[in-house]
Amino acid sequence: MKNTFIFLLAIVILVGGCTHDSITPNTNSNSNTNTNTGTGTGTGTGTGTGTGTGSGTVTNTVCFQSDVLPLFQTYCASTGCHDATTAKEGLNLTTYANITRGISASNLNGSRYYTIITSGSMPPRNSPKLTTAQIATIASWINQGATNATCTIATTCDTTQTTYSKGISNLFATYCNGCHGVAPGSGNVILSDYANSKIAGTSMKTAFLNAINYTSATPAMNMPQSGQLNTCQIKQITIWINNGCPQ
Numbered sequence: 198m199k200n201t202f203i204f205l206l207a208i209v210i211l212v213g214g215c216t217h218d219s220i221t222p223n224t225n226s227n228s229n230t231n232t233n234t235g236t237g238t239g240t241g242t243g244t245g246t247g248t249g250t251g252s253g254t255v256t257n258t259v260c261f262q263s264d265v266l267p268l269f270q271t272y273c274a275s276t277g278c279h280d281a282t283t284a285k286e287g288l289n290l291t292t293y294a295n296i297t298r299g300i301s302a303s304n305l306n307g308s309r310y311y312t313i314i315t316s317g318s319m320p321p322r323n324s325p326k327l328t329t330a331q332i333a334t335i336a337s338w339i340n341q342g343a344t345n346a347t348c349t350i351a352t353t354c355d356t357t358q359t360t361y362s363k364g365i366s367n368l369f370a371t372y373c374n375g376c377h378g379v380a381p382g383s384g385n386v387i388l389s390d391y392a393n394s395k396i397a398g399t400s401m402k403t404a405f406l407n408a409i410n411y412t413s414a415t416p417a418m419n420m421p422q423s424g425q426l427n428t429c430q431i432k433q434i435t436i437w438i439n440n441g442c443p444q
C-alpha cells in the first residue's frame with residue numbers, strides 16, 4: 198500500500214517533470230480562449246446592427262430622379278460612353294428603364310451596375326470615379342427597393358448654400374464631375390477642386406452662366422447636357438459666380 202503510494206507519487210513527479218514543457222502551450226491555449234472572448238466582444242457586430250438600424254435610412258429616402266439618375270448620367274453616360282447616342286456596348290444609361298436592367302432591387306451583389314462600380318472597373322481607367330458617398334447613395338437606393346421615386350423639390354431655395362465648400366461643390370460632384378472631374382476635364386473645365394472651379398467661374402464667367410442657364414449660342418454648350426439643373430440649383434451657382442466664386 199505504502200509502496201504503491203510512493204510508486205504513484207513517483208509517476209506523478211516523473212510525469213510532472215516530463216510534461217513541464219507542455220505547460221507553456223497550455224498557457225497559450227488559455228490566452229487563445231481570451232482571444233475568443235475578444236471576438237465575443239464582437240458586440241462590435243452588435244454595434245453594426247445599430248448602424249444597420251440606419252434610422253437614417255428610414256428618414257433618408259433616396260430619390261431616383263434627383264439623387265441617382267444624375268450620377269448615372271454624369272459618370273456613366275458622358276459623351277462617347279453609355280449615352281443615348283453612343284450607347285457603348287449597347288448600354289444607354291440615361292433612363293430608369295435602362296438603368297434598372299442592371300439592378301436587382303434590395304440585392305446589391307445581384308446588381309451588376311452596382312458591383313461594376315464598387316469593383317473599380319467602371320468608370321474605366323482615367324475617367325472620374327464616383328465618391329464613396331455617391332456609391333453609398335446608389336446602395337441605399339437599391340436597398341430601398343430601387344424604385345423610380347421623384348421627390349418634391351423644396352419650395353424654398355436655400356441661397357445661403359453658395360460657397361464652394363457649402364453647397365456648390367456638391368452640385369458639381371453630382372451633376373458635372375463625371376466629365377469635369379479629372380484633368381484636363383471636358384472643354385478644359387475642371388470643377389472637382391476649388392482652385393480650378395474658381396478659374397472656370399471667373400475666367401469664363403459669361404460662358405459659364407450661359408451654360409447653366411441653357412442660353413449658350415450652341416446647344417451643345419448647355420450644361421449639364423442631359424438636362425437643365427433645377428431653378429434653385431441654377432440660382433445657387435449664379436450667386437456663387439456673381440460673388441466671385443467664394444471658397
Ligand code: HEC
Binds near residue numbers: 372385
Ligand atoms: C456628360 C458630360 C458633361 C457633363 C455632365 C457636364 N459637362 Fe460641361 N462640358 C462638357 C463638354 C464635352 C464640354 C466642351 C464642349 C465643347 O467644347 O464643345 C463642356 C464644357 C463646359 C463649359 C465650358 C463652356 C464654354 O463655353 O467653353 C462649362 C463652363 C461647363 N462645361 C460647365 C459644366 C457644369 C457647371 C456642369 C454641371 C452642372 C457640366 N458642365 C456638366 C461635358 C459635360
